[in-house]
């Protein structure tokens with residue numbers, strides 16, 4: 001497919017950009033149709049580009065549309081208008097180049113940690129022996145070398161998240177989509193998981209879109225923090241480059257003056273939207 005064919009219907013100004021960009025949401029809007037025939041305009045036309053090797057965190061109040069946008073890049077939600085380009089090609093259907101780590105756990109309870117990781121590789125076409133070896137190696141990298149034969153119920157919440165991370169990274173996707181992957185964990189375990197993720201990411205720097213409601217986590221991990229407004233018709237209201245040296249310690253970086261200053265600047269923008277988000281959620285409940 002030629003660039004021109006790919007670009008049909010997409011402004012020419014975006015074509016060059018789309019060639020270097022891993023994922024590009026161009027003027028993507030999402031309207032959900034509800035069972036009673038009404039509709040909800042969740043996300044207003046939004047443009048967001050993620051470059052090769054870039055770690056982008058998407059932050060916003062609850063219900064603003066973070067998961068919705070991530071699901072558009074994953075190919076699980078089709079834009080109501082606008083376009084999603086993956087490596088310059090218009091996405092239709094599931095994004096096969098992405099590894100997706102959900103907030104909810106997706107481990108099979110009847111399989112061991114090793115089998116949970118290996119089975120995804122077998123589905124990709126790897127022979128069983130190779131799949132098992134690669135799974136063993138990735139479980140070692142996430143610190144679970146001694147837990148290969150444990151079933152999910154025999155692992156802690158943090159350990160199960162590590163298996164999930166190994167599952168996704170072992171498949172060597174070209175980009176990572178993460179939706180509050182460490183959400184249910186306590187703050188300390190989250191920081192440890194963030195550090196583990198950064199250490200593994202540093203090795204080959206895949207593009208990452210990381211959704212979180214935790215601004216500290218976003219700044220500690222990302223190259224850019226993108227802020228969404230509260231819905232309906234949510235949009236991107238801030239895009240902050242994070243100028244903190246790498247490699248970073250996801251825990252200790254929080255003590256640096258530059259971190260505190262960045263946090264203060266972004267929180268000014270986010271605070272009002274968070275309050276709006278909670279107010280709207282309460283109104284909806286009333």
Ligand SMILES: Nc1ncnc2c1ncn2[C@@H]1O[C@H](COP(=O)(O)OP(=O)(O)OP(=O)(O)O)[C@@H](O)[C@H]1O
Nearest residue numbers: 032040042061062063064065066067068069213231
């Ligand atoms: N399938 C759906 N049908 C109707 N409305 C939906 C659907 N999915 C999401 N919504 C609504 O769209 C809005 C955005 O939802 P989304 O899950 O993207 O929010 P979020 O920013 O990820 O929130 P949270 O931080 O709580 O996970 C919410 O108001 C939600 O109720």
Ligand SMILES: [Mg+2]
Nearest residue numbers: 066067068179
């Ligand atoms: Mg969400």
